[in-house]
Amino acid sequence: MASILMQFALLSLLHLVASQNSTNSTTDVLTLVNQLIGTDNGGNVFAGATRPYGMAKAVADVDGQNTAGFSTDGSNVTGFSHMHDSGTGGNPSLGNFPLFPQVCPGDDIDNCKFQIADRKVPYVASSVKATPGYFSLELSTGISAEMTVTEHAALYHFTFPSSSGSNGTSPMILLDLTDLSASRQNASISIDSNGRMKGNGTFIPSFGSGSFVSHFCSDFRGASIKDNGIWVNARAGSEPKEIFVTRGINLFYLESGGWIQFDRPANGVVSARVGVSFVSADQACSNAEHEIPGDDWDFASIKKSAEDAWRDKLNVVSIDAGGASQDLQTGFYSAIYRTMMSPQNYTGENPLWQSSEPYYDSFYCIWDAFRSQLPFLTIVDPITLTSMVRSLLNTYKHVGWLPDCRMSLCKGFTQGGSNADVVLTDAYVKNLTSPDGPIDWELAYEAVLNDAENEPLDWSVEGRGGLQSWKRLNYIPVLDYDYLGFGTNSRSISRTLEYSYDDYCLATLAKGLGKNDDHTKYLSRATNWQNLWKDDTTSSINGKDTGFTGFFQPKYLNGTWGYQDPILCSPLDSFCSLTTNPQETFEDSIWEYQFYVPHAIPGLIDLFGGPSSFLSRLDFLHTSGLTDIGNEPSFLTVFLPHYAGRPALSSELVHKYIPSYFNSTTTGLPGNDDTGAMASFSAFCMMGLFPNPGQNIYFISAPFFASISVTSPITGKTATMRTSNFDSGYENIYVQNATLDGVPYTKNWIDHSFFTEGKTLVLTVAGQEGAWGQKAEDAPPGMSGDRGGSGRML
Ligand SMILES: *[C@@H]1O[C@H](CO)[C@@H](O)[C@H](O)[C@H]1NC(C)=O
Ligand SMILES: *[C@@H]1O[C@H](CO)[C@@H](O)[C@H](O)[C@H]1NC(C)=O
Ligand SMILES: *[C@@H]1O[C@H](CO)[C@@H](O)[C@H](O)[C@H]1NC(C)=O
Ligand SMILES: *[C@@H]1O[C@H](CO)[C@@H](O)[C@H](O)[C@H]1NC(C)=O
Ligand SMILES: *[C@@H]1O[C@H](CO)[C@@H](O)[C@H](O)[C@H]1NC(C)=O
Ligand SMILES: *[C@@H]1O[C@H](CO)[C@@H](O)[C@H](O)[C@H]1NC(C)=O
Ligand SMILES: *[C@@H]1O[C@H](CO)[C@@H](O)[C@H](O)[C@H]1NC(C)=O
Ligand SMILES: *[C@@H]1O[C@H](CO)[C@@H](O)[C@H](O)[C@H]1NC(C)=O
Ligand SMILES: *[C@@H]1O[C@H](CO)[C@@H](O)[C@H](O)[C@H]1NC(C)=O
Ligand SMILES: *[C@@H]1O[C@H](CO)[C@@H](O)[C@H](O)[C@H]1NC(C)=O
Ligand SMILES: *[C@@H]1O[C@H](CO)[C@@H](O)[C@H](O)[C@H]1NC(C)=O
Numbered sequence: 001m002a003s004i005l006m007q008f009a010l011l012s013l014l015h016l017v018a019s020q021n022s023t024n025s026t027t028d029v030l031t032l033v034n035q036l037i038g039t040d041n042g043g044n045v046f047a048g049a050t051r052p053y054g055m056a057k058a059v060a061d062v063d064g065q066n067t068a069g070f071s072t073d074g075s076n077v078t079g080f081s082h083m084h085d086s087g088t089g090g091n092p093s094l095g096n097f098p099l100f101p102q103v104c105p106g107d108d109i110d111n112c113k114f115q116i117a118d119r120k121v122p123y124v125a126s127s128v129k130a131t132p133g134y135f136s137l138e139l140s141t142g143i144s145a146e147m148t149v150t151e152h153a154a155l156y157h158f159t160f161p162s163s164s165g166s167n168g169t170s171p172m173i174l175l176d177l178t179d180l181s182a183s184r185q186n187a188s189i190s191i192d193s194n195g196r197m198k199g200n201g202t203f204i205p206s207f208g209s210g211s212f213v214s215h216f217c218s219d220f221r222g223a224s225i226k227d228n229g230i231w232v233n234a235r236a237g238s239e240p241k242e243i244f245v246t247r248g249i250n251l252f253y254l255e256s257g258g259w260i261q262f263d264r265p266a267n268g269v270v271s272a273r274v275g276v277s278f279v280s281a282d283q284a285c286s287n288a289e290h291e292i293p294g295d296d297w298d299f300a301s302i303k304k305s306a307e308d309a310w311r312d313k314l315n316v317v318s319i320d321a322g323g324a325s326q327d328l329q330t331g332f333y334s335a336i337y338r339t340m341m342s343p344q345n346y347t348g349e350n351p352l353w354q355s356s357e358p359y360y361d362s363f364y365c366i367w368d369a370f371r372s373q374l375p376f377l378t379i380v381d382p383i384t385l386t387s388m389v390r391s392l393l394n395t396y397k398h399v400g401w402l403p404d405c406r407m408s409l410c411k412g413f414t415q416g417g418s419n420a421d422v423v424l425t426d427a428y429v430k431n432l433t434s435p436d437g438p439i440d441w442e443l444a445y446e447a448v449l450n451d452a453e454n455e456p457l458d459w460s461v462e463g464r465g466g467l468q469s470w471k472r473l474n475y476i477p478v479l480d481y482d483y484l485g486f487g488t489n490s491r492s493i494s495r496t497l498e499y500s501y502d503d504y505c506l507a508t509l510a511k512g513l514g515k516n517d518d519h520t521k522y523l524s525r526a527t528n529w530q531n532l533w534k535d536d537t538t539s540s541i542n543g544k545d546t547g548f549t550g551f552f553q554p555k556y557l558n559g560t561w562g563y564q565d566p567i568l569c570s571p572l573d574s575f576c577s578l579t580t581n582p583q584e585t586f587e588d589s590i591w592e593y594q595f596y597v598p599h600a601i602p603g604l605i606d607l608f609g610g611p612s613s614f615l616s617r618l619d620f621l622h623t624s625g626l627t628d629i630g631n632e633p634s635f636l637t638v639f640l641p642h643y644a645g646r647p648a649l650s651s652e653l654v655h656k657y658i659p660s661y662f663n664s665t666t667t668g669l670p671g672n673d674d675t676g677a678m679a680s681f682s683a684f685c686m687m688g689l690f691p692n693p694g695q696n697i698y699f700i701s702a703p704f705f706a707s708i709s710v711t712s713p714i715t716g717k718t719a720t721m722r723t724s725n726f727d728s729g730y731e732n733i734y735v736q737n738a739t740l741d742g743v744p745y746t747k748n749w750i751d752h753s754f755f756t757e758g759k760t761l762v763l764t765v766a767g768q769e770g771a772w773g774q775k776a777e778d779a780p781p782g783m784s785g786d787r788g789g790s791g792r793m794l
Contacts, residue, residue, distance in 0.1 A: 029314045030307060032333035035130035036666050038087070038678070039072045040065065043669035045338060046086035047072075047128075048135040049149045051309050052340040053360070053384060055349060056276060057084040057094075058147040058154035059135050063120055066180050067092045070135075072128065072666040076120035077137075079176060080145055082154040082216070082274050085407065086341035087673025088364050090207025093407065095180030097201070097216040097257075099173055099272055101143050101158040107168040107226075107261070109238075114174060114231045115255045132337065133306025148303040150291035151345070152284075155302055156272040160264060170226055171270050174259040175218060177245060179203050182253050185211060189258045190242035191228050195220045197258045198281040205410035207364065209461055212409045213351075217285035218274040221297060223262035232256045271297055278349045278409055313340055316380050316713060322706025323728035331664045332686045332704070338679035339376050343369075343388050352409060357394040358387040365405030367415035368632050368674035370422045375691040376680040378430055379755050382714050386434035389427050392420055393440060396447040401462035411461035413578060416491065416586055417498030418451035418464050422694040425505035428512060429696040430752040434714065445513055448506050452522065460487035464499055469557065475531040478554035478562045478584055490582035493532055493552050493564070497596045500529040504599040504783075505694045526783070529597050531555070533607060539566040539591070541624065548617055550608070552594055554584040566590040570626045588633045591626045598636060598692050600783040601643040611644035622653055629657050630671025635681050639690045639699040643779050647748040648769035651701040651733045654685045658704070688721050688763070689750075696751045697780045700773070702733040702765050710755060717758025724764045735763045736770035748773030749780045 038045035044067040048059025059068075064075025069084045069092075079098025100119055104112035113119035127138035129146075136146035142161035147154055160171045175197050177187035187201030198217040205212060229238040232245070236259055248254035262270055275288025292302060314336060321329050342362040350359040363369065377385040396402045402420035405412025424444045432439060451463050459465035465487045466476045476499065478492045504526035510518035534553040539546045554562035562584070569576035570589035577587060585593050595618070597604050605614040618640055621627050627634045638657065641649035661670040662682040669678050684690045687710075688703030706726040711718040725732050738745040739762045740754075750761065773779075 028311075029333060030132050030310060032330050033132050033310070033314070033337045034330050034334045034664055035132070035135075035337070036072055036128070037331070037334050037664055038669035038673050039070065039666050041667035041669065042671065043667075043673050043678070044068050044087050044089070045669070045673045046070075046084050046341055047130050048084065049133050049147050049154070049306065050341065051133065051149060051151060051306050052313050053343065053345045054149060055152050055344050055346055056082055056149040056154050057086075058082050058149050058156070059084060060123065060137055060145065061095050061098055061180060063116070066095070069095055069180065072125070074122070074125060077123050077139055078116045078120045080147065080156060081180075082276050083214075085206070085362055085364055085675065086338065087675050087678070088206065089672040089674065091183075092180035093206035093364075096178075096203060096214045096276075097274070098176050098178070099156065099218070099274070100176065101145065101160070101171060101173045101270070102141065103143070103160060103166055103168045103170065104172050105166040105168050107170040109172075109227070109236050109259070109261065111168075112172055112174070112236065112259070114234055114236060114257075114259075116176070116178075118234065132310040133303050148299060148306060150302060150305070152277065152287035152349070153273060153275040153291045155292055155297055155299055156274070157299060158270050158272065160268045160270065162268060169264045170261050171223060171264060172259060172261045173220065173270065173272065174231065174257055175216075176255065176257040177201050178255065181206060184247065186244065186246045187256070188242070188244045189230060191230065191258045191260065192241070195225045195228055195260050196285075197260070198285060200281055203408070205408045205412065207405065208407055208410040208412035210410045212278065214408075215277045215279065215281040215284045216274055217281055217288055218272055219288065220260060220262070221271045221273070221295065223265040223270045226261045226263055228258070228260040230256070230258050271299075273297055278346065279351050310337070313381060316711050318709045319705040320707035321728075322723070322726045324705050325728070327664045328659065328686070328704055331659065331662065331668070332683060334664065335679035335683040335686075336380065338673060339373050339676035339683065340381065342675040343391075345387075346409075350409065353398040355394055355398070358391045359394065360388045360391040361406060361409060362675065363392070363403055363406045363412075364675050365412055365415055366419045366423060367404060368677040370419045370426070370693055371632050371635050371677065372680040372684055372691060372693070373676045374423050375426055375693045376684060378426065378432060378752075379710055380713075382432055382712070383434045383436060385427070386432050386439060387436065389424060389432065389439050390437065392423065393443050393447060396450070397443070399462075401456060402447050402451060403462060405461075413460055414462065414487070415578070416494055417502045419498070419502070421448045421451055421502040421505045424448055425508050426691075426693045428509055429694070431756075441509075441513060445509050445515070448509060449518075452503055452506050452525075455485040457485050458487070459485045464495070464502075465489075466495070470499060470528070473557070474525070474528045475555055477557040479556065481557055488578050488582055490578075491584060491586045492554050493584040493590060494586045494588075494593050494596070496532050497529050497552070497593055500526050501596070501598055501694070503528070508694065526599060529600070530603075530607075534561055537566065541567060541572060546620060546624075548620065551590050553590075564590060567626060571628045572625050587631055588628070589626060591621055592633050592637070595621070595637045595640055596633060598694065601640060602782045603784045605644060606784065611646075614644050615641060615646060615649065618649075622656070628671070629661050630669070630678070632674065632677055636692065638685075639692075639701070642699045642748050642773070643782065645774040645776065645779055647699070647701060647773040648734045650699060651735070654701055655730055655733055658682055658685055688723075692780065695780075697749050698751070698754070699749050699780065700735065700738070700761070700763070702735055702763065704730075712756055712758065715756050715758065717756065719755045719758050720760045722760065722762045724762060725766060727765070731767045732765040734766055734769045735772050736766045737772050738763050746773065746775065747778045
């Protein structure tokens with residue numbers, strides 16, 4: 001313990017030094033965060049006020065692209081709410097219990113607008129202001145709203161203009177018992193003489209099963225209360241002071257809530273404090289009272305506290321931009337910022353089980369987050385990531401399964417394999433631990449083994465399906481005969497590939513924990529991907545043969561091959577989700593998935609006929625329109641040239657996609673940010689490193705800044721990537737040679753000790769490909785095609 005405390009003291013000291021030598025000691029890192037990136041064009045980024053991983057996330061909700069509440073798409077504001085998800089792709093998420101301010105004509109409550117379709121108004125586009133811990137805008141009615149947050153409460157200032165445009169003057173604020181998806185089942189609200197509104201509602205998760213109860217507690221200050229009450233449909237009254245509403249019938253969704261009218265205060269400002277909780281309305285009240293205490297609710301200090309929390313997180317990374325544009329610097333820090341939206345810290349807010357372990361929610365979904373977001377946090381915020389891993393294990397302990405997706409205390413839908421297996425293994429190979437407490441690796445092993453061996457009844461939300469076939473046939477058959485458990489009986493190819501990698505991760509854990517028999521068993525199962533390889537399948541685009549022969553194909557239970565066109569589900573064809581057009585590959589084509597064997601790329605290279613055939617397939621994938629960099633399965637393919645001894649080609653791919661597909665505009669993301677998946681992809685790329693999660697490997701490519709330093713919050717040591725001959729015009733993107741702590745370094749990858757031990761990697765770059773990193777022994781390790789005697793050899 002003592003040595004840990006000393007490390008933290010040392011860390012503070014190092015921070016001072018690091019910040020003196022960062023980009024610029026006078027630049028506040030928060031000025032490099034643009035929260036509006038990806039708020040249009042389907043990025044679904046949360047633009048509002050939040051603390052890192054905070055449960056309270058306040059923003060204006062619109063009726064356009066409102067998955068994360070707000071969008072810069074110019075649609076209408078329907079309210080201001082206090083909890084959101086960021087970047088997700090399901091239904092609009094959370095947005096429970098919005099407030100909406102207005103002035104009613106003649107100050108007559110009968111003239112107020114209650115229902116969303118009536119009350120919504122445009123916002124003034126130029127008025128939108130979003131900075132870490134803060135969001136504000138002005139409505140076309142002249143009423144402006146600014147907001148900041150603590151962990152479990154939001155604080156709003158609504159400013160009412162002196163002339164409201166109508167003949168009324170009294171501010172009126174309603175609370176709506178709804179959420180962004182209008183998923184409410186039933187709800188309660190009561191309002192007392194002090195204007196406190198509290199209550200609850202039962203809602204449906206935005207991409208999951210079951211339901212959850214959410215609670216609120218709102219108080220108002222700054223103006224004297226004229227009247228208050230409840231409203232139902234388009235009508236309101238001063239009596240009664242409480243109501244219980246049901247959903248309504250069929251399509252007639254009942255709209256209802258509370259309202260409060262004030263005498264106009266001299267400065268026009270009415271403050272609202274909203275506490276939230278998943279436990280009870282009383283806890284929502286105590287959260288608010290504890291976090292935003294007193295009667296004067298100090299907006300500036302709440303905002304500053306949120307800003308300080310963000311500075312602490314972001315100052316772990318410092319750069320010497322070397323002339324790189326402000327846009328790229330903003331893109332980089334904004335991306336790092338977005339990796340810390342979710343998973344959200346709901347510790348103390350989980351009514352489902354009692355535990356002293358941390359509880360994180362909004363793993364939305366692990367299929368997206370395991371590839372680069374959670375590995376990114378392993379570097380910049382290992383203490384929080386350790387808590388997240390412990391939370392996953394505690395969820396396993398109480399629910400019986402690791403989640404593949406989880407939101408709003410509910411089980412989310414599994415997209416591919418059991419990818420929490422990869423998250424746990426990645427943490428293991430990087431020796432993740434934290435001063436707050438270690439990870440129970442034996443429990444982790446038990447949880448991953450459970451995924452591999454036991455089939456749940458409902459494998460659409462946990463575990464894996466088709467395990468009888470997986471064990472007997474060594475592949476997932478198309479149209480499997482599976483009476484043990486139920487899920488969407490599709491994706492047999494992508495599930496075979498993912499389960500193979502999940503089993504590889506289990507083998508890795510087994511080896512580390514000294515379970516040698518299991519190591520051998522699961523290493524063998526990790527070769528199952530080979531069983532769906534059909535070496536005579538060809539692929540044509542618009543009737544023209546691509547010239548490549550041999551692709552993964554679906555296979556029936558009886559061993560007979562099925563057929564799926566290798567370009568089906570690619571951007572050249574149609575999208576394939578769980579519910580729309582499900583196929584044998586999920587959300588991507590056989591062309592993309594043919595590279596998804598993260599543990600066995602050397603074997604894949606052999607299968608494709610050697611490095612040059614492998615590279616021509618990769619090149620075709622990235623030049624033919626077959627890949628979608630806006631969806632996560634493409635991420636790893638950008639760095640696969642490293643395995644074929646051509647790290648220069650990975651560098652070229654990185655620069656092909658950044659900044660053309662990832663830039664600092666509101667439309668600057670190529671797809672859903674997925675709680676920071678896209679963000680972490682771009683941040684890693686700019687850093688010149690990329691992980692192969694589940695393995696202790698980071699691929700090295702040319703960074704976007706002259707120097708990037710990351711100080712480990714655990715060891716206090718600073719790792720630095722420095723580029724010699726750095727060129728901010730990005731002609732010099734080819735590494736010629738490298739030194740690690742001053743010693744020549746020829747491998748084209750490094751391991752996690754780079755970060756924990758604070759090493760310095762100096763890359764010398766030039767304008768054409770050099771010989772660095774090309775030797776076979778300098779490529780990252782991986783399984784060959786040899787399956788050790790158990791079955792067909794490739
Ligand atoms: C600051 O960074 C430069 C290179 O970017 C390096 O030469 C110098 O030694 C650093 N100074 C300190 C105090 O770390
Ligand atoms: C430091 O930042 C200030 C203000 O942004 C800028 O004017 C100055 O050029 C920067 N200096 C360096 C060395 O980048
Ligand atoms: C916003 O609402 C106004 C009416 O207040 C309507 O005319 C307009 O079409 C709406 N805009 C959008 C983008 O929905
Ligand atoms: C205010 O305006 C509303 C709607 O235009 C009208 O119904 C009401 O009579 C007016 N009230 C007064 C006090 O002028
Ligand atoms: C509210 O709705 C939920 C979900 O449909 C249901 O379980 C619960 O019993 C309802 N509560 C009341 C009081 O009707
Ligand atoms: C919701 O609030 C009502 C009214 O206070 C209360 O009776 C009910 O128990 C609450 N429901 C839950 C799930 O807390
Ligand atoms: C998570 O929330 C709990 C309860 O509010 C708090 O004690 C803990 O410090 C939080 N963890 C982080 C990493 O902020
Ligand atoms: C893992 O971390 C622990 C605690 O920091 C340390 O004692 C141990 O040496 C590390 N092991 C490896 C293999 O790095
Ligand atoms: C295997 O099963 C498929 C699908 O049911 C069927 O079309 C095919 O004819 C079968 N093959 C043999 C050899 O029975
Ligand atoms: C910015 O990124 C978006 C999304 O990928 C893309 O459509 C747009 O063309 C990019 N803009 C520039 C100037 O490259
Ligand atoms: C590294 O590459 C640069 C540029 O090609 C060259 O000038 C330098 O001599 C090389 N250093 C080593 C140690 O190979």
